[in-house]
Amino acid sequence: MTKMSLGSHPYLLGFEQLERLLERSAKSGNEGxxxxxxxxxxxxxxxxxxxxxxxxxxxxxxxxxxxxxVIRGRQSEDGEGRIFLHRGIAARQFQRSFVLAEGVEVGEAVMENGLLHVDLTRAEPERVVQRISIKKG
Incomplete structure (x- = not known):
């Protein structure tokens, strides 16, 4: 049996970009x-x-x-001149990536009590019915 990808399915035309997005999100390297x-x-x-x-x-x-x-964080090292007996709070950098569907827009980003909130909205797509005329060949 041949493995069929999303972009090569005979009833899904033009979805190659969706397959690339799925691959990119799987390779984004997000840690925990x-x-x-x-x-x-x-x-x-x-x-x-x-x-x-x-x-x-x-x-x-x-x-x-x-x-x-893409949300990135990089803390500055302010430990110079300080002597830590125990350092359980590490200054580490991160990168988190989220693939957005077409029509999803990023709103505002708000920092509150150690939490970063990023709001997203999805525009309702316009429903269009188009009649295609058939010509004699």
């Missing part, structure tokens, strides 16, 4: 840090929340790169 939630806040809106305790707003970057929401 920082933990995050994704919630649906209404029929056409979502909120991504990342636990970024210890990060200042200036140490975080939220960008949209080719339909991919």
């Amino acid at each position: 840090y920082p933990p995050f939630n994704i919630e649906q806040t209404s029929e056409n809106s979502y909120r991504i929340t990342l636990a970024v305790a210890g990060f200042a707003e200036a140490e975080l970057a939220v960008t949209l790169e080719d339909r991919q929401l």
Whole structure:
């Protein structure tokens, strides 16, 4: 039996880009840090929340790169001159990526109590019915 990919299925025409998006999201290299939630806040809106305790707003970057929401964090090393007897809170960097569907727009990003909230909205697609005329050949 031959393995059939999404883009080569005979009834799914033009979905090659969707297959590439799935591959890209699988290879995005997201680790388990920082933990995050994704919630649906209404029929056409979502909120991504990342636990970024210890990060200042200036140490975080939220960008949209080719339909991919990328959230990066890089803490500055301020341990110079300090002597730690135990260091359980590490200053580490991270990158989280989320592939967005066509029509999903990024709203605002808000930092609140160590949580970064990024709001997303999905535009309702316009329903179009088009009649195609048949010509004699």
